[in-house]
Amino acid sequence: MIQVRIDPAIKNVIDNFRLPENLGFGNIMAPIMASCSYENGKWGELEIIPYGPISMYPNAKVLHYAQEIFEGMKAYRIDGKGPFIFRPAENFLRFNRSAERMAMPHIPKDIFLQATFDLIAYCSKVVPSHSGESLYLRPFMFATEEALGIKPSEKFRFMVIASPSGSYFTSEGLSVLIERFAARAFPGGTGFAKAGGNYAASLLAAIKAKNMGYVQTLWLDGRERKYIEEMSGMNFFAVIDGALHTPLLNDSILDGITRRSIMTLAQDKGINVIERKMDIEELLKDIKAERCTEAFACGTAAIIAPINFLAEENGERFPLKNHEGKISIELREDLLALQEGRAKDPYHWVEYIEPKSI
Template sequence: MMSTTKTTNSGTTPPGTLGLPPHLSQLVADFELPTSLGFGQVMAPIMVVSDFSDGQWSAPTTVSYQPLVLDPACKSLHYGQLIFEGMKTFRLNDGRVALFRPELNARRFNTSARRMAMPELPEELFLQAVSSLSYHLRSIVPCGHGESLYLRPLMLATDVGLSLKPASTYKFLVIASPSGAYFASGKVTALIERLDARAAPGGTGAYKVAGNYGSSIRADIKATHLNCQQTLWLDAVNKTHIEEFSGMNFFAVIDGALWTPPLCDSILGGVTRDSVIHLAHGMGLRVNEAPIPIETLLAAIRNGTCTELFACGTAAVISPVHALAERDGTVYELPVLEFELSISLKLRKLLVDIQNGAHLTNYDWIRPVTP
């Protein structure tokens, strides 16, 4: 395990950007972006780490990207004490790099930690880690269409032992991946999942916990076998109301208004979701955060009052969904709209322009990364 100097868990951390030794600077300088990035496939050569023990977080340090050494009896491997975040560093039009609303990720990270009986991480430490890593990797932040430096902060329990109780030692890391678009190309069809459940009331669905995503993989495999690119999840109890896509929030345009399910203990509150709602209000759109019965939505698609569906999230940004499908082969197609008539495409352009620094707003969402 890497040794680090302790700092108190008082909510303060050393100011400024973390240092980068010459050998790590050389690793970054020697790193070459491949022609095809994919999403989350190419790993940056450095990462940030901090350890928790004796009630304290160590000062974060920058190290080379490397495998973790974990004991086979490590509690995170057995009892799932593992949380994470997803965020991006963008290349601005003026050449600088910037984070998008990182304070919301820091806040949500601690919300997840509390739910999983894990220690909170001082927000200043979280922000210092993601900002420093972004700064040191600024030369490899891609600038192509749909490209960014994807950041993955995570925390896992490192205690050794098989007793079921909270761990006393943890590791925090931030790794990075120069990435392209989440949906590379083509139309997106989502399979309505009427059997499995993503999250139950009172569970961990509203938190960014590793187990939430692992339990959705089986349904996603079924969707792929039916030529679908996404899974649309319904509520766990009655399977009657829409909750979210796998890893993304759900929006529909019905009668010219924006609809999205209200947040609850089985729906993750996405940073992109919150941003979309703010932007929609700014565009003068009606926004309804209200329960959406799946049968009501399907009827609205059939009669033409529902004109758009889209998924939104850090990875996918805003991605139109062109059809919903059932296991029996029934497909509910949405009309293909030109930009002038599409609310989702206008929202996407506005959001991307803000993230790239091409559109200035009063929201103060962009955080340029500086030393």
């Protein structure tokens, strides 16, 4: 256990916080946040303080060179059970893999977990309670050194903020544009890291997809534009001849915790799971031949989102025959039941967080 400074001012902001009816995703912020600074080669004191603006000098390195990483996790409190958090140690490990790639210091496990757990513990009343709803947690770290030289920062700040959020899920299915031109990531780059810059690089394609009436971008590999990688914030799966196929991880794909959890759940249900390089032309043929009847995207926010159709920029569409997604809906329900503490947890993926008050 580490020493944490709890600002007494958090009592008032928590007591006065009211959850609105309509949550949306990531719009409402929890009334407190965690903060810890890194300087002279070491991490300082972890603080829990009221949520609010932070001040930085305009020459802070993050504002110029994008030395920033983040994570996304969810806490659940359904039917009076919980709050529970799902596989937080995996997010911690991925956070430090991202930190290494972006020339940032590792965060100690106890700071990462204590910050996250304390936010949930003090905000347990802020965790929404309808199925599909959750407290979305956003740990992040950014470079704060005040200097314009293109050198790794020597000062950083780690923070955790949280957002009571509604379900991200739409049952009508995603419409997905295959991105044949731009690349989000490439070999030797930062695609496997959860670095803010990767998301900035995906936004122009998101605008194009939206203007054409689609909601998601499907990224292909950065070298040949031949192999499927992932969506801008979710991993990709397709059901082909009854087996579950997903792109083999490489350094331009994010190693999703939902992806890994789904692979385990599917295998345990007797579904054949195949990780491989997935050629986009082959997949389109398989969709046309109705060998591929289902496809879905997955990630912490949406859990599993079935895909209605893939589309080319010329308007050609490849509808998934079974886009209501028998396998996707079933796996989604299995995973959500675990996360919400409604199902047995043979994998020990779910951790209970004892609520705290001040």
